[in-house]
Amino acid sequence: EVQLLESGGGLVQPGGSLRLSCAASGFTFSSYAVSWVRQAPGKGLEWVSDIGGTGHTTYYADSVRGRFTVSRDNSKNTLYLQMNSLRAEDTAVYYCAKHLPGPFDSWGQGALVTVSS
Amino acid sequence: EIVLTQSPGTLSLSPGERATLSCRASQSVSSSFLAWYQQKPGQAPSLLVYGASIRATGIPDRFSGSGSGTDFTLTISRLEPEDFAVYYCQQYGGTPRTFGQGTKVEIK
Numbered sequence: 001e002v003q004l005l006e007s008g009g010g011l012v013q014p015g016g017s018l019r020l021s022c023a024a025s026g027f028t029f030s031s032y033a034v035s036w037v038r039q040a041p042g043k044g045l046e047w048v049s050d051i052g053g054t055g056h057t058t059y060y061a062d063s064v065r066g067r068f069t070v071s072r073d074n075s076k077n078t079l080y081l082q083m084n085s086l087r088a089e090d091t092a093v094y095y096c097a098k099h100l101p102g103p104f105d106s107w108g109q110g111a112l113v114t115v116s117s
Numbered sequence: 118e119i120v121l122t123q124s125p126g127t128l129s130l131s132p133g134e135r136a137t138l139s140c141r142a143s144q145s146v147s148s149s150f151l152a153w154y155q156q157k158p159g160q161a162p163s164l165l166v167y168g169a170s171i172r173a174t175g176i177p178d179r180f181s182g183s184g185s186g187t188d189f190t191l192t193i194s195r196l197e198p199e200d201f202a203v204y205y206c207q208q209y210g211g212t213p214r215t216f217g218q219g220t221k222v223e224i225k
Contacts, residue, residue, distance in 0.1 A: 035214070037162075044205065044216060044217075044218045044219045045154075045156075045162065045205055045207075045216040045219075046216065047207075047212075047213055047214040047215065047216065050212065050214070059212040059213075061213050062213070095161055095162075100164075100167065102150060102152075102167060102168075102209050103152035103164055103167040103173075103207065103209050104152075104154075104162075104164060104207075105164045105167075105173060105174075107161035107162055107163065108161065109161055110161055
């Protein structure tokens with residue numbers, strides 16, 4: 001059974017940093033691209049970032065490019081999202097999601113990030 | 118960037134009725150790389166349909182997707198109590214992988 005488990009969320013001040021992790025199991029992690037998707041409170045889904053199976057290919061939404069960095073450690077079956085220069089508008093539940101490939105066929109339960117002073 | 122517009126914003130229906138949800142793209146979605154997701158309160162989204170019309174594993178056949186180009190539809194033939202939720206379309210043919218704003222299907 002595919003499982004994705006996010007961790008590392010919490011309260012951070014504007015301008016601060018946070019690193020999210022997503023531990024994967026139940027599939028050959030290195031064979032699949034994975035993504036981060038976020039959802040602000042009461043709002044819709046927003047794609048944040050993609051990373052290919054080897055980690056060499058990454059993509060970002062304009063809203064986070066230059067501030068967020070996606071990476072993965074295939075030896076640990078773990079996906080990361082380093083978030084710097086956080087803003088109030090980054091407040092959201094952050095989900096990691098596995099590609100089918102293409103669409104996202106498995107999602108984690110989400111990690112809440114709150115940016116507030 | 119491909120903008121996806123879903124309509125209606127809210128659909129009020131009774132169990133047993135048919136639901137028709139629309140997703141319109143600002144430009145053609147390549148190779149019908151269009152997916153639909155269901156999200157229930159407090160839960161992560163789950164994949165229903167991809168490739169515009171292919172049901173994901175375990176999805177009942179009352180869910181069907183159709184369309185191509187810029188116009189796509191998700192149909193729920195007979196609503197079950199567990200189908201009342203928010204539905205999102207997504208294009209995954211390129212980046213950014215945009216989502217529609219969602220359609221809430223609520224009990225009338």
